[in-house]
Amino acid sequence: MSGDLILFYVFAAVAVGTSLLVIGQRNPIYSVLLLIASFGALAGLYVLLDAPFVAVTQIIVYAGAIMVLFLFVVMLLNAPREEPIDPERLVEPQGARRFGVVLAVFLLAELGWAVARGARALFGSGSFDRARGEQISSVRYIGQVLYSDYAFAFEVTSILILVAMVGAVLLARRHDEKQV
Amino acid sequence: MATLNDYLVLSAVLFTIGAAGVFLRRNLITILLAVEIMLNAVNLTFVAFGRYHGSVDGQIIVFFVMTVAAAEAAVGLAIVIAMFRHRGSLNPDAFRTLKW
Amino acid sequence: MSVYGIVLAGWSSNSKYSLLGALRSSAQMISYELSYGLALASVLVVAGSMSLREIVDTQSGYWLGVIPRWMIFLQPVGFFVFLTAGIAETNRAPFDFPEAEQELVAGYHTEYSSMSFAMFFLAEYVNRVTVSAVATDLFLGGWHGPFLPESWGWIWFLIKLSALLFLYIWIRWTLPRYRYDQLMAFGWKFLLPLAVVNLLFTAAGVLYFVR
Numbered sequence: 001m002s003g004d005l006i007l008f009y010v011f012a013a014v015a016v017g018t019s020l021l022v023i024g025q026r027n028p029i030y031s032v033l034l035l036i037a038s039f040g041a042l043a044g045l046y047v048l049l050d051a052p053f054v055a056v057t058q059i060i061v062y063a064g065a066i067m068v069l070f071l072f073v074v075m076l077l078n079a080p081r082e083e084p085i086d087p088e089r090l091v092e093p094q095g096a097r098r099f100g101v102v103l104a105v106f107l108l109a110e111l112g113w114a115v116a117r118g119a120r121a122l123f124g125s126g127s128f129d130r131a132r133g134e135q136i137s138s139v140r141y142i143g144q145v146l147y148s149d150y151a152f153a154f155e156v157t158s159i160l161i162l163v164a165m166v167g168a169v170l171l172a173r174r175h176d177e178k179q180v
Numbered sequence: 181m182a183t184l185n186d187y188l189v190l191s192a193v194l195f196t197i198g199a200a201g202v203f204l205r206r207n208l209i210t211i212l213l214a215v216e217i218m219l220n221a222v223n224l225t226f227v228a229f230g231r232y233h234g235s236v237d238g239q240i241i242v243f244f245v246m247t248v249a250a251a252e253a254a255v256g257l258a259i260v261i262a263m264f265r266h267r268g269s270l271n272p273d274a275f276r277t278l279k280w
Numbered sequence: 281m282s283v284y285g286i287v288l289a290g291w292s293s294n295s296k297y298s299l300l301g302a303l304r305s306s307a308q309m310i311s312y313e314l315s316y317g318l319a320l321a322s323v324l325v326v327a328g329s330m331s332l333r334e335i336v337d338t339q340s341g342y343w344l345g346v347i348p349r350w351m352i353f354l355q356p357v358g359f360f361v362f363l364t365a366g367i368a369e370t371n372r373a374p375f376d377f378p379e380a381e382q383e384l385v386a387g388y389h390t391e392y393s394s395m396s397f398a399m400f401f402l403a404e405y406v407n408r409v410t411v412s413a414v415a416t417d418l419f420l421g422g423w424h425g426p427f428l429p430e431s432w433g434w435i436w437f438l439i440k441l442s443a444l445l446f447l448y449i450w451i452r453w454t455l456p457r458y459r460y461d462q463l464m465a466f467g468w469k470f471l472l473p474l475a476v477v478n479l480l481f482t483a484a485g486v487l488y489f490v491r
Contacts, residue, residue: 016190019217020197023205023214042223049231051239054227057246062220066253073209077260101200108193111196137236150244157244164250164254168257170258171255
């Protein structure tokens with residue numbers, strides 16, 4: 001049981017546990033904070049995978065910016081605690097809930113089967129080689145590849161962010177009496 | 181040393197949790213959070229495979245996925261705000277009719 | 281990520297003054313984070329490395345035997361942007377509207393007293409010292425200085441750090457407070473374009489003069 005393996009299990013347990021709590025919590029504030037913890041655990045996993053740039057980006061972008069956005073929106077809307085399903089108002093929710101759980105179990109079983117069966121046969125060629133890992137994860141190399149091979153995608157992404165900014169501002173605008 | 185299988189199983193579990201969250205939760209913001217969980221699971225898969233094959237492409241694609249996720253979260257939350265202002269509820273069941 | 285502490289503190293106080301102060305403070309912080317990061321990026325472009333130790337090491341030595349090779353002489357605009365954004369980030373005058381005693385009672389820490397309040401203040405001051413320390417490393421040559429051997433460099437570091445903290449205090453007691461909309465306009469309409477242009481010129485300069 002090497003240290004790496006123990007760390008992997010610790011981070012994996014934190015990620016899975018907090019994700020389960022995220023979807024299980026009634027109060028959306030707690031969900032957001034638990035998801036931040038989950039992202040932290042995932043950043044730890046990225047470091048274990050010799051991807052420090054991705055780990056830092058995860059913390060800065062996901063945990064530091066996107067979750068702040070979620071927190072602001074939850075506070076702005078004063079999001080109420082979710083009420084339990086009202087049995088006499090809607091007919092199907094109880095059955096729908098059970099069906100959803102069954103579907104989730106099926107999805108998990110299918111993914112598990114696919115992973116267990118396919119991974120060994122198809123991907124026998126690679127390995128978690130340490131030296132190669134450190135070579136490809138340097139920020140310098142990532143920068144070089146990003147700006148040369150993926151330059152077009154990079155530029156398109158900047159336009160995408162511009163569109164998202166304009167769209168978000170437009171959609172969340174208050175519409176006064178005069179309909180625009 | 182954790183093998184590729186371990187990472188893939190972990191991604192699968194996280195993806196399932198996210199998908200279950202999207203199906204089962206009745207709060208728009210929590211549904212968006214579950215979508216973020218799914219995106220993170222996919223990111224983990226990309227990085228694990230990239231590492232396994234000794235290629236940096238996994239990390240580059242994760243960079244783009246994160247950017248797209250940020251843009252999508254921003255627009256999604258703007259839509260949620262607009263919907264909340266209209267109906268006063270964050271329950272997706274309150275938006276049953278096509279009439280705005 | 282320090283935004284979380286302020287936002288959650290203000291919101292959990294369940295009072296409108298705290299919430300207003302918290303929202304203003306966090307909006308201010310995320311606005312100035314951009315200029316902060318861009319000024320940092322300009323230094324990285326000049327130094328060519330992300331390691332703090334290497335950045336400080338590129339600042340050792342002298343030009344013409346007299347002027348030390350500090351980054352502040354190569355990046356004066358960058359230093360100005362970094363320090364201004366740092367002062368705004370740490371909610372210090374003239375950008376301390378969210379904590380303004382006269383306007384909002386005490387902003388987001390209205391409802392806190394004794395130990396919790398002490399924690400907030402300690403955290404804020406530690407934040408300011410950290411910003412000054414990072415600025416010393418990036419712009420003022422860190423632990424390099426004349427007359428002392430390298431192992432006593434921490435004395436020079438403390439001297440430079442104290443100079444920056446003195447600057448912090450000096451500015452606080454000299455300048456009047458910005459109103460909130462002036463503060464946000466300054467951050468978005470002046471500081472951010474300045475930081476972007478600085479980065480552009482720095483990158484162009486490095487490309488032209490070094491390669």
